[in-house]
Amino acid sequence: MIKISGLEKRFSHDFVLKIDELNVAKGDRVAVIGPNGSGKSTLLRILSGAIKQDCGHFSISDGAAPGYLPQSPYCFAGSVEFNVRMGLDSETDIEKLLRDCMLYDLRKKKSSKLSGGEKQRMCFARMLAGKYACLMLDEPFSCTDIETSQMLEKVLDDYCRENDVTLLFSTHLPSQAFALSTKVLILNNGEIAEYSNTSSVSRPDSEFGRKFIDQWRIC
Amino acid sequence: MIKISGLEKRFSHDFVLKIDELNVAKGDRVAVIGPNGSGKSTLLRILSGAIKQDCGHFSISDGAAPGYLPQSPYCFAGSVEFNVRMGLDSETDIEKLLRDCMLYDLRKKKSSKLSGGEKQRMCFARMLAGKYACLMLDEPFSCTDIETSQMLEKVLDDYCRENDVTLLFSTHLPSQAFALSTKVLILNNGEIAEYSNTSSVSRPDSEFGRKFIDQWRIC
């Protein structure tokens, strides 16, 4: 379970992330959505420990550091398999993972020679090679094709189910947000515009929330 | 007008881009679609001169080098405005462009401090700061939010209309592909699976084309 209170991060006066309170229950899957620059990445980076907040605090009850996939993850020089193994927990069946993520044929290929979507797939597999009680994924499927996205969503779904994972992920695609999440967190300009169950998100409280979801609906 | 014949590019025996013939008429807007690793970027990179084909040739009748936006474009160190000005043609109204791309408020910000979507927006604006008869955009809106994407599509549409641009762009989003294009080019494993008018694309010739479009429809 994640508890946030009074969290603030300020970037040289033009942007402030400000989250007074937010609780995520164990096993929840939160789609973090909102326009560009609304603070999605900033929130995930703070929670994963990549950057420090200016004030306030948060706790992740499992204790262990969460797994975190940045928006533009680094691909280590070396083969796809080398990359995936770097994230490896000893129990993971690496071959199955590579096959699930459609990387098995690419496993010997150098990471620097992959296409954009292949790279993203590799980084995703590398993430799931470890075992985490809590995962933060920043736009994990922004460059994968539709079929791949759906397969990877399935893989992620299985992973979360198996390990009872608390998941936070950001996306710009309504289909992804709705398919994967149990809760939706809409950020606007660094603040929470809406935080509700995915099933009930069609009636957001704030005006921004309503506008944002409406936009999604017509899309 | 772009004419391609017998074009081939081989990457260490596991991938071959092979385009026997392809003609794009002046003013056409081609959505280059296809799964990850199907060769979309490779095609655009060859046509823009970023890499050389192994054999075959192509010609771009306007003579001038096409404008080209890579899938992961480089953001120059410096402000947003500096970046956009680097692409500048003397006639462009830079202030209008910044406003159109919602970058005016960000214009003094360092490019390294932008969010993912803001960066993409900046690179897009930098592209349109120049005047080109032919444009190659590789997944230009993969990280922008829905509202932004729609606005940028509009900006691109105007730009193409004004300059009678021949446009090639790749995307994984059906909505974008259909909204912007007059033609759809479906690549599969380096080969053309389908090339037809956007309006008639619902009945592709090849099996792969049918499957791919079907997938998009249900999405």
Next chain:
Amino acid sequence: MEYIKQAIHLFLSGDKELLQIVRTTLTMSVFSTVISSVIGLPIGVALGRAEFKGKGIILRITNTLMGLPPVAAGLIVFMLFRSVGPLGSFRIMFSVRIMVVAQVLLITPVIMGLAASASNVKAKSLTETAKGIGIRPTGQIYLLMRECAPQFVGIMLVGFGRSIAEVGAVSLVGGNIQFKTRVMTTAILLETNKGNFDTAIALTMLLLLISLVVNTLAYPYWRK
């Protein structure tokens, strides 16, 4: 500690000869670093980004020249500029100018090689992007240099360090002439040869202090 105190004392004593030595040292190092950078940085960057046949050979030669012994560099310059040498008519033997020439010969390859290496990392992606918006090769080199600017400061500091520390070349062509071309390193060498080890170490501390000041002044640009 003791030596550092002594070094400061030495400096503050305002000894005329010492002041001349420090001044000459700085003039020589700064000039040779700047000239070498002006030559080496753009060429290095151009090398770092270009893909052409022969690039490998040029880089290997550049790297080999990094291993040019200072004495040898000095000797080459000496042979060229001595009065009977092909460039003897310049009549600059035993002057600060010729010391700068020798140093430029020594430092330029270092700066070139490091610049090539530094720019290489970003070169590919930047070139693809810049070319895509119609920027010409010279503009691409300019942009790449801009990207590498903080690293260039570091590279220039390496050059400066090499320049201020060098003794073999400058003593040969400069002559280590008292009140004229004596610099700190040749003075240190001289005191060492005289067996005045303490003075030599105090001078070294002073040299390092100067170097530290230069590095501190340059630091903000280096790590910006």
Next chain:
Amino acid sequence: MEYIKQAIHLFLSGDKELLQIVRTTLTMSVFSTVISSVIGLPIGVALGRAEFKGKGIILRITNTLMGLPPVAAGLIVFMLFRSVGPLGSFRIMFSVRIMVVAQVLLITPVIMGLAASASNVKAKSLTETAKGIGIRPTGQIYLLMRECAPQFVGIMLVGFGRSIAEVGAVSLVGGNIQFKTRVMTTAILLETNKGNFDTAIALTMLLLLISLVVNTLAYPYWRK
């Protein structure tokens, strides 16, 4: 050209003394480069990625030490290791070992500083990603070193170049003893002092040839 021919001739003549000189030169340069790299590369990388107070100071000191004059480094090592010095019991004066010690003192800061600068470019993004998949700091340093490996080859070549070219330190602690600690640079200096400029230049060419061979051997790893 003439000189290069002479250099090759010199080498092929199989003069025993020359062979010893070349061997000692290589032993000394290779050992000091390797030792300095083993020390300097990981520390440099750790410095390049870490964000802590005092990092700036350490980097500035490292950079300052790049400007340590070889004579001074030699003198410091001499003062420490001479028989009456604090480390005199090692009894390594006038040996190749002590030459290596002096060289390590000279080269390590160079390698450290360059490694810090090279790793700095990729450090931030790599660290964020690696941390996100649960890799500990030591693992992060390892990964970062792996990423910089090609540049490290370049950095080691800079170190090697500096080592093989150096004369002030090695002549002081090595004593330039014939058949024992004479290396190519001290031989060049000796011949220059004797006025045998031609021999000096032929030796220089030979030195550069050796350096070129080393660079050529290292090249594939450097630009992989």
Next chain:
Amino acid sequence: QGKTETESKSGVDSGEQAVEPKKEAIRLATTTSVNDSGLLGYLLPYFKEDTGYDVEVASAGTGIAIGYAKSGDADVLLVHSKAQEEDFIAEGFSSTERLSFMYNFFVICGPSDDPADIAEAENAAEAFRKIAAAGSAFVSRGDNSGTHDKEKNIWESAGTTPDKTAEWYVSVGSGMGDTLNKANELKAYVITDKATYLSMKQSLPNIQILKADADDMKNTYSLLGVNPDAAAFEGTGAAINSDGANAFIEWMHSGEAVDLISDYGISAYGEQLFYVIEK
């Protein structure tokens, strides 16, 4: 000419090995000028043949050479600087008296047109006076070496103290060979030991010997054994090879060495370069 000496030595060198327990090498510290003259390279193979000792010659500036000895890193010292030798002895570092065992001559070289007209001078002091009066370029070692000491002595007896900031007085703070190169380049007067000048003659086209053989131009070399019981060595790791040092000093005074030294240079330069002082 240095080549043949080198070869003869390496010949001897390879001939040894596996004969009785190897004697500990003698560490000889000397100044560059002695080493550059080639005398040691010529003598040492004979010494090795006679006594079985290897000699490691560390050559450096006078100050460092004496520094090596004071640090316990040399067993025997071969220098030619009276004042510094006396200090060395006064500090208790020497196991022997100041044994002036051989000498050669300093010469004053200068441009062939001899602008200060010193060839006519009676002795070195007068020559120096003339140089100063004419303001002709003069290159000084300026490194407190034996040669520099000698130069200072001559200035003293000449009764003039040159202004070191003057344009004509060029103090280069360097070794003998390097100083000669510079004098050649500057077409300046310079005082040097004859042996070094002769060994470098071909590369010094601009200068020649103008004044030699005056009685105030003697250059006396001393051999000093290092005292293993010197106070400074107490409690340190210094281990002086006194046996070797004594053997070397003794051999250098032997009849064989005297003959060898007297012969040195005759074949290469056609004249005797070093004169042994008979005890």
